[in-house]
């Protein structure tokens with residue numbers, strides 16, 4: 222096998238992995254702060270792309286405006302969902318997190334239905350941010366959109382690192398994640414912090430969707446698969462830290478890319494599920510212990 | 515400063531507090547003593563808003579605060595140093611202290627943060643040495659100091675401490691009690707819950723004895739220390755109930 226092909230596969234694995242990493246970060250932040258595994262995370266990704274289709278392709282808004290507006294719309298939806306569904310469920314006496322998990326599946330179905338009413342059942346694509354002329358790197362090629370994806374991933378990782386290490390909001394989120402009662406005793410409005418985590422999770426999902434749609438197409442029902450990939454990436458990172466979520470995303474992207482070497486294109490998705498099964502089988506006690514309490 | 519009126523709290527169908535009325539004034543240390551499961555922690559958790567009372571009221575400076583969420587009660591000046599310390603193990607000592615300043619309201623209160631930080635570092639020099647370390651790496655005694663210091667960093671009017679001596683070596687218990695005694699002079703109302711009744715009553719101005727959720731005895735600290743039934747039940751080896759045979763139970 223030529224080194225060119227290996228490099229090509231590695232590059233494409235890393236860019237796909239970067240998208241999974243961003244989605245995984247959304248999962249982790251919501252899970253750590255609120256204890257909720259939000260299985261509607263994939264829908265935030267898809268909605269980000271679809272909103273962009275409306276703002277950029279239909280309404281012809283300039284790219285940065287359409288980009289920001291799409292993120293804002295999805296964040297607003299995340300906030301709405303948290304206030305109308307998640308918070309009441311968390312407050313309900315004896316609502317175990319498993320029940321809230323099922324509820325998020327219901328929410329994802331609901332969003333899918335709404336999206337199919339607004340955007341129909343068509344497939345959509347978006348123009349690349351800055352053209353689609355390939356760039357050659359040591360015999361392998363990359364699209365400018367790939368560079369955008371990697372750039373945004375680095376930016377997001379840095380921004381989150383700053384948030385959690387330098388700001389009092391970030392510290393309040395960490396404190397809430399560790400011990401919500403003790404956080405409340407510090408004067409932290411825990412419900413507000415949970416709301417912020419949903420807004421952030423939704424926003425990260427939307428950004429992932431905006432970045433990836435130019436190279437993959439999108440449609441109302443694509444959320445389940447891409448959400449699951451993000452969840453696998455988060456689980457590979459132990460559902461624990463943001464750094465590990467990013468590594469999990471990259472590892473999953475690479476695993477998928479290299480699985481295509483074995484032959485079948487379809488093996489790509491099967492790879493994620495196999496990894497998920499292995500994780501659920503061997504690590505469920507540690508990783509998901511908190512989800513059960 | 516803070517007063518409860520016929521406070522009743524239940525967990526599900528289990529009544530834990532029954533008509534508890536207590537009061538703590540500024541510059542006063544009030545001890546609550548009682549056996550395991552008497553409801554001491556529940557009382558503090560109810561006052562702090564972590565648990566909602568089923569009936570009764572909590573007044574802070576004659577304003578009813580019961581029913582408010584815990585973060586708002588913390589912001590109005592009631593600080594709880596919870597049972598088992600509950601410091602944030604994954605955050606640094608300094609972060610733990612700074613988090614408590616979320617409870618401060620008003621510009622003036624924010625301006626004195628550095629000054630107060632200096633004060634708690636003087637009170638507990640070991641915290642200054644370890645301020646960059648994660649809370650989880652501290653020893654039990656140091657964690658207790660951090661928990662108390664954190665409670666002070668919210669700049670409270672009322673400081674409630676839930677078993678600050680639990681799990682500490684006797685020499686540290688004395689040190690912690692000394693600190694609490696010194697805090698009295700700083701315009702604080704202190705509510706001290708202890709199973710170590712001797713240590714608590716020695717520094718307390720007044721005390722209440724809690725038994726299965728009821729106040730069964732109250733009086734001055736020295737008075738309770740010399741009370742025969744308190745001596746029998748809480749100062750020696752804890753045995754049976756003061757209230758034994760009381761038809762009202």
Ligand SMILES: Nc1ncnc2c1ncn2[C@@H]1O[C@H](COP(=O)(O)OP(=O)(O)OP(=O)(O)O)[C@@H](O)[C@H]1O
Pocket residue numbers: 525528530548549550551552553554555556557597709
């Ligand atoms: N979250 C809870 N749910 C149900 N019952 C509880 C809960 N917390 C405490 N209890 C019960 O309420 C009663 C009072 O508990 P509490 O913790 O207030 O007692 P305590 O006086 O602080 O005891 P200790 O000295 O052991 O700390 C006990 O019978 C306990 O089992």
Ligand SMILES: [Mg+2]
Pocket residue numbers: 554555556597676
């Ligand atoms: Mg207790």
